[in-house]
Amino acid sequence: MPNLMPALPEIFLACAAMAILMLGVFRKKDDMRATATLAVVAFAVTALLVSGLGSERTTTFGGMFVIDGFAVFMKTLVLVASGLAVVMSVGFLEREEIDRFEYPALMVLATLGMMMMISANNLMSLYLGLELQSLSLYVMAAYQRDSVRASEAGLKYFVLGALASGMLLYGASLIYGFAGSTDFEVLARTFAGGHGAPHAGVIVGIVFVVAGLAFKVSAVPFHMWTPDVYEGAPTPVTAFFSVAPKIAAFALFVRVMVGPFGDLADQWRQVIVFISLASMILGAFAAINQTNIKRLMAYSSIGHVGYGLIGLAVGNAAGIRGVLIYFAIYLFMNIGAFAVILSMRQKGRMVEGIEDLAGLSKTSPMMALAMAIFMFSMAGIPPLAGFWGKFYVFMAAIDAGLVTLAVIGVLASVVSAFYYLRIIKVMYFDEPVESFDRPIGRAMGAILAVSAIVIVAFTVVPSPLVTEAEAAASTLFGE
């Protein structure tokens, strides 16, 4: 009998997903308020269970499942992101009359997959967690099935995602073929220093795995799906996509690279450096011309992934600490920005153009203020939280001697400041054309306020998050 305690949050969440499905089916009503409430409660209880796990490294299920400080930190972020995404979705989907009870259930199942990814300690559990998450996301992207664009987004995401999964599996099979095991600990022992550069086939395998994972975090050159899917999917789904799955996939990326392949860092660092550079530069330049705010957010998220990858390229505890802080801040910036985007409605109709934000400071000053905070923070303008996120990553890179990477990162963030500041300019200096529908709802207002407060508060009291992130990062390196 395996020790079930480390996996208790996952077991609870799996049961909750089935309970939500049962509730939805037996109520015979197609609204999602009841199931959404249950999903939020489930996320809260799971987060409590996760926080009760402690940060000691424990494996279970024959070493397939691992829990440590890093996993606890990342799972908490994912659960917060998913919970907020459910709350943000309800109002929107009800107004669009596409609320169905399966939506929260799919979100819970996707989150379950993300938690399994974060805790993966074996190439097989990695793959199954990833597929559970991806499959739920494919369905959610195509959720608005009467919309051609949503169906196209779902299909595109599905086909490209299947291709990425295939590449990942191929890489995993090459690694298994060399080492004879899929277990991360055995792989780490096999590749432990002293063997020199391993066989070229293993490097090819690792590159394939990196390609598959880069697709899931939407890093260049595997980003092509991101703008189309973000634009085509219903906005609450986009809000969900841009945060929780990205954090989970990044956690998996970090765990795979510094865990089993940690001693091969010299082999894979150049690949990570390249995709990091490419993501930052493309994220900065491609977003300039966008007129649709969801597309803009897609390119912005590609850029943010690039900054996170700097921390991974560094590959030591300081770098991973930077990644953890970066994504904790990214969560609140993005959730807040999407809360504003979800409130962009004129005469009961959803609008997505950047120009539609014109004069927001006059029509709803508080919302404009919050959006300005998010945009300044994303641009990395001190003293807001986004600046510190970038600061920790760049510092780690400079300490590790990756100065070029850090310098190009700073330059890319200067370029990206252009389009973030353009949104602020549109909100504050353009004449209002038409105001947004009011009120935006209590839940939405609360999310906006909380995200903005978190971003401002981090500058004042950064220590709780920084110490947590430091402790979490150090568990990955066995210190």
Place this chain on the structure above:
Amino acid sequence: MIQALVFYMFAAIAVAGGVMVISARNPVHSVLFLILVFFNAAGLFLLLGAEFLAMVLVVVYVGAVAVLFLFVVMMLDINFLRFREGFLQYLPTGALVGLVLLVELALVFGTWTFAPDAASVSAAPAPDVAAVSNTEALGRLIYTDYFYLFQAAGMVLLVAMVGAILLTLRSRPGVRKQDIARQLARRKEDTLEVRKVPSGGGI
């Protein structure tokens, strides 16, 4: 000797069948060739001593999957020939790309080496094949060491089912469904009316 001959027979038929699957003009023939491939692959499993996998391949793939394919091919009114337009036109480019890939793979894997302890590591989880039957050995692995993966695969299938229903099931208005309770509750008086018909008059 005889084993090698049988292996080459199964392998050659499987490959030839695979080629026929993609080159047959009639999609029904394609599915039939697919069944041939499955049977020969099952034969290969038997040669490896994996009789359980051989059985599962026949039962699941031939019995369920291929039959489902047949249903789909026969029931959907799709012009499969249109899919294949330009097949010959793309063939040279495709073959060239495949050839380049093959050479590259050969270069990389021609000198394949294994980690020093790969053989012992990969054999570690498997029970002693001499002591237990094939089926039992698989069962022991799947329901003990790989229990977590087994459950996770179950969740993936659940998502697939929920997704298929969510994306395709529509409740159309105006569809007359059978309601057995109402049928049984119907009484003779509700539907049957006895009238006296005068002879020669009609109703």
